Each structure stands twice: as structure tokens, then as C-alpha cells.
Amino acid sequence: MTLINSVILKCPNCSHLLEAIELQSFHLFKSEVFSDGKIDSTPLIPDVSEILICTDCNTDFWREDAVCLNSDQGSDLGALPANQPSDLFLSFNCESRLSISKYYNKLLSRGFADTYEKEVYLRTLLWHELNNIIRYKAKIDDIQFHEYESLLANNLKGFISIYKPACFTEYLFLAEMHRELGEFDIAKHILEDIKLQETSKALKQILKACGKRDKRVFKINQ
Numbered sequence: 050m051t052l053i054n055s056v057i058l059k060c061p062n063c064s065h066l067l068e069a070i071e072l073q074s075f076h077l078f079k080s081e082v083f084s085d086g087k088i089d090s091t092p093l094i095p096d097v098s099e100i101l102i103c104t105d106c107n108t109d110f111w112r113e114d115a116v117c118l119n120s121d122q123g124s125d126l127g128a129l130p131a132n133q134p135s136d137l138f139l140s141f142n143c144e145s146r147l148s149i150s151k152y153y154n155k156l157l158s159r160g161f162a163d164t165y166e167k168e169v170y171l172r173t174l175l176w177h178e179l180n181n182i183i184r185y186k187a188k189i190d191d192i193q194f195h196e197y198e199s200l201l202a203n204n205l206k207g208f209i210s211i212y213k214p215a216c217f218t219e220y221l222f223l224a225e226m227h228r229e230l231g232e233f234d235i236a237k238h239i240l241e242d243i244k245l246q247e248t249s250k251a252l253k254q255i256l257k258a259c260g261k262r263d264k265r266v267f268k269i270n271q
Contacts, residue, residue, distance in 0.1 A: 057069075059118065062108040066118070068129065083268055083269060085177060086173070087177045100174075102133070109134075109161070134152060146178055153171060179204070180229075225255055230264070240252055
């Protein structure tokens with residue numbers, strides 16, 4: 050059973066009251082895992098973004114930076130539904146996925162992510178959104194493909210420069226970043242190191258992709 054709750058937030062930029070959803074519990078019946086860590090589930094996990102956009106002043110903010118009120122405090126005060134980044138783009142073709150990726154990239158460029166945790170979250174969103182072009186086989190022309198490759202490379206280089214892996218899964222993601230950059234020897238070195246501590250189907254398959262010198266994101270066979 051999926052339980053979604055409605056909360057009232059005060060925009061940290063203009064103090065307008067906004068209604069947002071939060072996920073209280075969720076049960077998966079089936080899931081597909083990809084090499085970049087993205088999970089596709091059945092049923093779909095509702096989109097509950099940590100980045101929101103005020104529908105009054107049209108500025109973006111972090112959910113955690115907004116004051117949360119009780120629902121009854123905002124119900125009679127004209128609370129507006131807050132937007133999420135995915136609300137800005139109605140379709141999920143290549144052009145749309147590049148547009149939302151460029152939006153995330155602009156947030157990074159202007160220093161919107163002011164903590165390590167926020168930057169990891171935002172760079173992961175950008176990584177997954179760019180990989181969705183390949184993951185879901187969106188039609189892409191040569192100009193769009195060049196833009197996709199440039200955004201992906203710049204994000205992964207920036208991600209690697211700040212990333213501080215602390216567990217097996219995070220080292221696996223670090224290796225995957227290097228693999229998608231085409232740095233196969235570095236990826237293999239990381240994978241061989243963590244293979245001594247723990248192994249998994251994902252590790253074996255990413256290591257195999259390195260051997261084939263394949264940079265593309267792929268579905269992990271469970």
C-alpha cells in the first residue's frame with residue numbers, strides 16, 4: 050500500500066504557503082535496477098522531489114529549507130500546490146529530458162546545492178535524467194547526442210571530484226562513474242579492490258562491461 054501525506058510548507062523565498070506531498074510508506078512488487086543505481090519499480094514510486102518550486106514567486110528551494118506547518122494551518126490561507134522539476138516538462142522525449150537536465154545543471158552552476166548531501170542528490174538526479182535518454186531509447190539526433198555527452202561528462206567529473214564513498218555500494222557507484230566516462234582501468238581497479246570485501250551481481254556485470262569497454266548504462270540482471 051502506498052501512503053501519501055499532504056503537508057503545508059512556507060516558501061523560504063517569499064513566505065507564501067504551499068501544499069506539497071510526502072511519501073509515508075511504499076511497497077514494491079517488482080523492480081529493475083540499473084548500473085547507475087536507478088530503480089524502476091512496479092508500481093511506480095511517486096515523484097517526491099527534495100527540490101520544489103514556489104508557484105507564487107517562481108523560485109526553487111530545498112524542501113528541507115522550508116518551514117513545515119500543520120495541514121490545518123494552511124487549508125484556509127490559500128496554500129498553492131508546489132511544483133516539482135518534473136512538473137515543468139510534460140513529455141519525456143529526448144528534448145524534454147535534455148531540458149530538465151539543463152535545469153539541474155543550472156542549479157549546480159549557481160551553487161544551489163550548498164552542502165555535500167545536496168550536491169550528491171542533485172548530481173545523482175542529473176546523472177539519472179541524462180542516462181534516461183539511453184535507458185529508455187529516446188530518439189536523439191547528432192546535436193542532441195553531443196549535448197548529452199557533454200553534460201554527462203561534466204557532471205560525472207564534478208561528481209567524482211567531490212564524492213566521498215563510505216560503503217560498498219558507494220564505491221560501486223564511483224566505479225560506474227569512471228566506466229561511463231570511459232576510464233575503464235580506473236573503474237576496474239576500484240571494482241577489484243572492493244571485490245576482495247564483498248561481491249554482487251552488479252559488480253560482476255559492471256566489471257564485464259569494463260572489459261568490453263562499454264560506457265552505456267545498462268540493466269542489471271538479477
